[in-house]
Amino acid sequence: MKRRTFVLGATTAVVAGSSIVAVREIQRQKSANFDRIDDSRAGQQYDVCIIGSGPAGCTVAEQFVARGKRVVMLESGVSLQDMLGMRAARKLDVYGNSGSIDYPLDTSRIRALGGTSNIWTGRCPRLQPDDFAGNPLAPAGGWPLSYADIAPYYQRAEEKLYVSGDQLSASQAPRQAPLPYFKPGNIDELRKLFDPLDIAIDAPPVSRTPENGSPLRYTEKILPHLAQQPNMDLFSDATATRLESDGGGSVTAVEVRSNSGETTRIEAQQYIVACGALESTRLLLLSGIGNHADHLGRYFMEHPFVSYRGLLPGGDEFPAWQMGRTYQFSRDFNEKGHGGIILGIYGNKPNRLKIALGIEMSPERSNRITLSENKDAFGSPGLDLHFAFSERDNACMAAGEQLVNDIFTRLGASGVQKLDGMHWSHHHIGSTRMSARPEDGVVDENLRVHGSDNLYVASSSTFVTSGAANPTLTIVALSLRLSDHLLGAT
Numbered sequence: 001m002k003r004r005t006f007v008l009g010a011t012t013a014v015v016a017g018s019s020i021v022a023v024r025e026i027q028r029q030k031s032a033n034f035d036r037i038d039d040s041r042a043g044q045q046y047d048v049c050i051i052g053s054g055p056a057g058c059t060v061a062e063q064f065v066a067r068g069k070r071v072v073m074l075e076s077g078v079s080l081q082d083m084l085g086m087r088a089a090r091k092l093d094v095y096g097n098s099g100s101i102d103y104p105l106d107t108s109r110i111r112a113l114g115g116t117s118n119i120w121t122g123r124c125p126r127l128q129p130d131d132f133a134g135n136p137l138a139p140a141g142g143w144p145l146s147y148a149d150i151a152p153y154y155q156r157a158e159e160k161l162y163v164s165g166d167q168l169s170a171s172q173a174p175r176q177a178p179l180p181y182f183k184p185g186n187i188d189e190l191r192k193l194f195d196p197l198d199i200a201i202d203a204p205p206v207s208r209t210p211e212n213g214s215p216l217r218y219t220e221k222i223l224p225h226l227a228q229q230p231n232m233d234l235f236s237d238a239t240a241t242r243l244e245s246d247g248g249g250s251v252t253a254v255e256v257r258s259n260s261g262e263t264t265r266i267e268a269q270q271y272i273v274a275c276g277a278l279e280s281t282r283l284l285l286l287s288g289i290g291n292h293a294d295h296l297g298r299y300f301m302e303h304p305f306v307s308y309r310g311l312l313p314g315g316d317e318f319p320a321w322q323m324g325r326t327y328q329f330s331r332d333f334n335e336k337g338h339g340g341i342i343l344g345i346y347g348n349k350p351n352r353l354k355i356a357l358g359i360e361m362s363p364e365r366s367n368r369i370t371l372s373e374n375k376d377a378f379g380s381p382g383l384d385l386h387f388a389f390s391e392r393d394n395a396c397m398a399a400g401e402q403l404v405n406d407i408f409t410r411l412g413a414s415g416v417q418k419l420d421g422m423h424w425s426h427h428h429i430g431s432t433r434m435s436a437r438p439e440d441g442v443v444d445e446n447l448r449v450h451g452s453d454n455l456y457v458a459s460s461s462t463f464v465t466s467g468a469a470n471p472t473l474t475i476v477a478l479s480l481r482l483s484d485h486l487l488g489a490t
């Protein structure tokens with residue numbers, strides 16, 4: 001069997017350069033072995049096959065490995081330092097847009113070991129209780145889970161993601177315990193400014209590892225550990241191209257292909273699709289699984305935001321740059337039928353204030369991922385996103401803009417202006433939605449594809465609505481819940 005070395009942190013220049021000793025040292029310190037896919041694993045029976053090595057896939061893998069299960073993880077990408085491998089992997093990203101929004105699909109996720117955690121910012125808020133069960137925005141059936149169902153997993157997810165932050169205000173989701181790591185917010189001037197307006201500003205909870213203070217990157221901390229476990233096989237450059245099924249609800253194998261020309265089949269008792277929302281949806285579409293009620297690919301959502309700037313009266317409001325957030329208006333907006341909003345508040349020297357208004361998009365059937373005519377390097381159809389703003393999205397944005405202008409007025413700000421352009425948060429949500437009844441969605445409350453007995457999806461694609469919060473904490477919480485469910489811990 002061919003083995004390669006998974007070198008973390010070594011630049012191509014070093015690898016290609018003269019210092020073999022330096023390369024060996026880097027390998028000794030930071031490497032873990034992983035395999036290139038070939039047919040030697042065909043016929044082996046794993047307990048679980050996890051497709052994708054981002055936060056979702058790694059979370060499930062850690063739980064199964066710790067329980068001594070035989071785990072195989074298939075990752076389409078390679079290490080970021082493998083320039084040639086990265087170039088080959090990009091040929092598998094075939095995307096297009098057919099709706100009125102020209103969405104930047106190619107820059108909003110990454111096909112590499114560790115997935116999009118390689119480039120994420122690490123903001124980790126919880127969804128609000130009224131985002132879940134009983135949410136009037138949700139299409140037929142709504143969320144099959146309540147906030148109480150997921151709250152214990154939020155706590156565990158915050159620990160796994162090293163979430164740190166200050167004491168949180170009552171406008172944040174309720175919690176049983178403080179954030180795992182305390183870090184004072186340093187936003188005193190922002191708080192003082194907004195206090196008279198009765199607006200509570202929070203320092204955003206954020207993933208920060210103790211080693212280097214950066215957001216958790218699964219390639220640095222989790223994958224090297226996983227790859228060294230005797231009960232785990234981790235393959236990179238291993239793209240799941242199709243899920244094979246027996247026609248009666250069971251997945252029997254995954255067809256896997258590599259850019260170096262190998263094709264094989266991997267068999268397991270359970271299969272977890274954790275390819276990010278776009279590619280998880282595409283893999284189900286390519287496999288002809290999960291579209292029993294014409295929901296697969298539909299209800300795609302993102303978190304668009306626009307920014308406004310103004311000058312505060314007086315002199316030096318801010319000694320240094322400060323950043324806070326408030327979810328305080330979400331409930332009121334929800335009750336009015338607009339959906340949630342978030343205000344990001346940025347104070348800058350000497351007295352500049354920026355407010356970024358982020359909205360929750362409504363889940364619309366017509367906002368949809370389908371397969372396209374264009375083919376990837378393996379000849380598989382690429383992905384088309386039909387995406388447009390709904391009337392409700394426009395109404396939410398307009399009401400939010402009114403609120404922001406009102407806040408600037410109450411602060412006595414001058415020169416208030418909307419900054420150019422709409423921006424995206426790179427959050428892909430909703431295209432394999434969860435539902436209690438098969439006729440309302442793609443997966444059930446335990447993330448099992450309706451009608452299948454061994455296929456699960458771990459991704460923000462399963463969210464029924466998107467709330468206004470960044471999704472990764474919820475992805476990790478749901479992945480922990482899924483693991484407990486499959487391992488019989490619930």
Ligand SMILES: Cc1cc2nc3c(=O)[nH]c(=O)nc-3n(C[C@H](O)[C@H](O)[C@H](O)COP(=O)(O)OP(=O)(O)OC[C@H]3O[C@@H](n4cnc5c(N)ncnc54)[C@H](O)[C@@H]3O)c2cc1C
Binds near residue numbers: 051109
């Ligand atoms: C610039 C940026 C900033 C962000 N900041 C934040 C933030 O502050 N807070 C937050 O909550 N979220 C943030 N996000 C979003 C966050 O990165 C994602 O929510 C998160 O990474 C999703 O995890 P995942 O495991 O579901 O998917 P991913 O991390 O995308 O991982 C999916 C993996 O599956 C692999 N894969 C895909 N198809 C196949 C296949 N067919 N076979 C095998 N493998 C496959 C991919 O290569 C990838 O490694 C940000 C995103 C971007 C781009």
